[in-house]
Amino acid sequence: MKNPSIDTHPPADEVAQEPLLVVDNLHVEFATRQGVVRAVNGVSYTVNAGESLAVLGESGSGKSVTAQAIMGILDMPPARIPKGEVRFRGTDVLQLSEQARGQIRGQRIAMIFQDALSALNPVFTVGWQIGEMFRVHRGMSRRDANNKAVELMDRVRIPAARQRVNDYPHQFSGGMRQRIMIAMAIALDPEVLIADEPTTALDVTVQAQIMDLLAELQRESNMGLILITHDLGVVADVADKIAVMYAGRIVEHALVHDIYKNPAHPYSKGLLDSIPRVDMKGQELYAIKGLPPNLLNMPPGCAFHPRCPYGRPNCVTDVPPLYEISGTRGSACHYYREVLDGTVQ
Amino acid sequence: MGRFVIRRLLQAIPVLLGTTFLIFAIVYALPGDPIQALAGERRVDPILAATLREQFHLNDPLIVRYGYYLRDIVSGNFGTTFRGLPVSTIFEGKFAVTLKLATTALLFEAVIGIGLGLWAALRRGRWEDKAILAFTLLLVSIPTLVSGFVLQLVLGVQLKTSLGIAFFPVAGVQDGIRSYLLPGFVLATVSIAYLTRLTRTSLMETLRADYVRTAVAKGMPRSRVLGRHALRNSLIPLVTYLGADLGALMGGAVITETIFNLPGIGQQLFTSVYLRENPVVVGIVTVLVLIYIVANLVVDLLYAVLDPRIRYE
Structure with missing residues (x-):
């Protein structure tokens, strides 16, 4: 590791060998009254420029916490990062000073949130909130920033942007609000965009439009996109690769078509089987039995074993490592071969 | 914003009527005879008492008396005390x-x-x-x-x-x-x-x-x-x-x-309640209510300035 305090723009050769963003063995824990909650336990993933990674998992699986750790917007304390690195263009941003981090946050790594109504400030106009990026980070005048805001609103296809730039968030529909959130996030052409459940609060038809917009913006600007979701349905068309998280760990990572074709972890398989399908109409919908584990009191061995339909004796005792299946694929299941072959009973 | 201000101003009218009537009714429901209170321990001449009652409309029904009162207030007249002083001079300062x-x-x-x-x-x-x-x-x-x-x-x-x-x-x-x-x-x-x-x-x-x-x-x-x-x-x-x-x-x-x-007005209010100077009590409380209503109006307007969601509802 080189000295992390100064260099946010490493030389070109280093950029070539390192992916745009590398999360390496990241651990995040929260101090609570009941004890230490280990929300993220050794998560690693990479995102290249122009690539989209979908991070999939139930609530509490640590997917959002990982994203907030990348952004540096966790409240510390109670949160703590005891181990791990987040390397952005080769620099571990976790080691940077708050000031240096402020230069990356929002400008080079940006984030959009689930509920755009609560994520936008109710007392300022949307133009003010988008324009703020230019006024604060680029020192633009109020008028220029406002013009930029109109341009961005056009770019995310908000109709009559010029007339609506001085409206307040509550005067927009849910889908339009999320577009404003996106406009704000892409304002300074970030290299990485993290979208934390961007469509969860929206109607199904609007969901598709927002996903299309994100995909299109990514193609135009070659951003790395991290798409956090619990909805397998929305990622298929947009994502290049998927990381499935469970109880703070990645249990499977794979290229998107590989995982859809043949999951290598019982949990991913459960998620896929629980998507409603037209050809299964009339049959009972599959659901993974049980509940996600209590992070304060994790089961020994494989965290998924109490819910796993294929649980074997050693699943209770041995924590499975992330077995490498191929260059692009890994599974944290002792019996991934059987899961892949469909021979597991 | 203009319509919001007008609407809030109009809403203040029934509030003002309601509160003043309530105060009026409560104060006049207090036990004790204000004419007797004027004379302290001494007996009041019945003819004089009757004349004073007539003069201060004390024999009229409550609602009629409230009507007189309202008419006077609108013209800026807070009435006279039982001692003959205009209530507004007591307010002075x-x-x-x-x-x-x-x-x-x-x-x-x-x-x-x-x-x-x-x-x-x-x-x-x-x-x-x-x-x-x-x-x-x-x-x-x-x-x-x-x-x-x-x-x-x-x-x-x-x-x-x-x-x-x-x-x-x-x-x-x-x-x-x-x-x-x-x-x-x-x-x-x-x-x-x-x-x-x-x-x-x-x-x-x-x-x-x-x-x-x-x-x-x-x-x-x-x-x-x-x-x-x-x-x-x-x-x-x-x-x-x-x-x-x-x-x-x-x-x-x-x-x-x-x-x-x-x-200040607090001291005066206390004294007037004690002496059963009903016109003064009602007068003071009416002005207090007015101040209260105006203060609330200002709050509502400030609210609308601070929170745009209120303006458009």
Whole structure:
């Protein structure tokens, strides 16, 4: 590791060998009254420029916490990062000073949130909130920033942007609000965009439009996109690769078509089987039995074993490592071969 | 915004009618005969009493008397006392004293209360926060009666006798703004405590809001996140409290005015209730209600300025 305090723009050769963003063995824990909650336990993933990674998992699986750790917007304390690195263009941003981090946050790594109504400030106009990026980070005048805001609103296809730039968030529909959130996030052409459940609060038809917009913006600007979701349905068309998280760990990572074709972890398989399908109409919908584990009191061995339909004796005792299946694929299941072959009973 | 103002002004009319009628009815339902009260212990000549009753419309039904009263108020006439003085001459200067007292108190409250509250919220859980919370508990537990006399004694009397500093007058209103500092602070003490706690909670809640997280994620400096994104939102509930409190301060100034011998409306109200000077009581309370309504109107307008969601509803 080189000295992390100064260099946010490493030389070109280093950029070539390192992916745009590398999360390496990241651990995040929260101090609570009941004890230490280990929300993220050794998560690693990479995102290249122009690539989209979908991070999939139930609530509490640590997917959002990982994203907030990348952004540096966790409240510390109670949160703590005891181990791990987040390397952005080769620099571990976790080691940077708050000031240096402020230069990356929002400008080079940006984030959009689930509920755009609560994520936008109710007392300022949307133009003010988008324009703020230019006024604060680029020192633009109020008028220029406002013009930029109109341009961005056009770019995310908000109709009559010029007339609506001085409206307040509550005067927009849910889908339009999320577009404003996106406009704000892409304002300074970030290299990485993290979208934390961007469509969860929206109607199904609007969901598709927002996903299309994100995909299109990514193609135009070659951003790395991290798409956090619990909805397998929305990622298929947009994502290049998927990381499935469970109880703070990645249990499977794979290229998107590989995982859809043949999951290598019982949990991913459960998620896929629980998507409603037209050809299964009339049959009972599959659901993974049980509940996600209590992070304060994790089961020994494989965290998924109490819910796993294929649980074997050693699943209770041995924590499975992330077995490498191929260059692009890994599974944290002792019996991934059987899961892949469909021979597991 | 213009329509909002007009609508709120129109809404104030039935409120004013309702409250004045209630006060009118309650005061006139008080036991005791005001004509007899004029004469104290002595017997009143029945013919004179009857004449006075006729003159003051005391024999008419309540609703008719309220009608007379309303007619007079609209023309700016608050009536005459049973002693023959116009009620408005009794008001003279007294409302000004109480208004100055209440405004001073409100300023103390806003500056100290909001200041301490913001400080506590930003230092949540640390010793500063705990000290401020303990201090507010202390403030609410000391009655005005105690804090008034103690501060009067220590800052008004002993500071002068022992150190020769005669900055705070002991009583009266002869020293201009200085006369109002001590009583204003005493009047504000309890409200300071409430406002501190309200501010603390409000800012802490705002700091947890999603849009504050968004501002951080946008890479905004901490000062901007606090000063622009959080502060304005956390001010909204405080404005409500301050506006409502102006009325409470004006009405609740009786004890403070008595301790510091300020010739204000609180003292007058107390005396008038005691002497059963009903026209004066109703007159004072009517003006207090008016001030209260105006204060609330200002609050509503400020509210609309601070929170755009209100304007368009």
